[in-house]
Amino acid sequence: MKIGVLALQGAFIEHQKMLQTLGAETVQVRLPEQLDDLDGLIIPGGESTTIGKLATEYGLVEPLRRFASAKPTWGTCAGMIFLAKDIGVDRQPLLGLMDVKVNRNAFGRQIDSFEADLPIPAIGDEPFHAVFIRAPIIAETNGDVDILASLSDGRIVAAQQGHLLATAFHPELTDDTRLHAYFLDMVAERE
Secondary structure, eight states: OEEEEEOSSSSHHHHHHHHHHTTOEEEEEOSGGGGTTOSEEEEOSSOHHHHHHHHHHTTOHHHHHHHHHHSOEEEETHHHHHHEEEOTTOOOOOOOOEEEEEETTTTOSGGGOEEEEEOOGGGOSSOEEEEESSOOEEEEEOTTOEEEEEOTTSOEEEEEETTEEEESSOGGGSSOOHHHHHHHHHHHHHO
């Protein structure tokens, strides 16, 4: 199994390490041709506007859109924003594939970052210790989007739509590999 991690900006190395711990081959993706023989892709957290601008500059937006239309793709934090069809009034490059409306920086500034233990039944009974850094939330879902996790106040922070996965938090900043294993299972099911 060969998984790409978009390596334009953000926490791509941490995702690579998690995937390698689980036995997956990884590739840092910076150019369109690096998508050619991948089985799945992670779009990491970082700054969504910067990721969008760099993807545009390197001619990656359309190749990423084609890839993510067909193969398992997981967006974490900024990656979730990049996957969304709607982010409200902001204008920035998006892949526009997941039927969700995402609110950027939903919890406030960097100083408002936090951690929380989240129940995510899809990965097991033990709560997942989630790290939220200037995190977005999913404000609305449409179509066949499955909600995987919400905060205690009901705000949606993880969802799946077919082969697309989105989390508002940074699982790569923990020692818990269960979400990465879940994504690898999604990839294996598509092969």
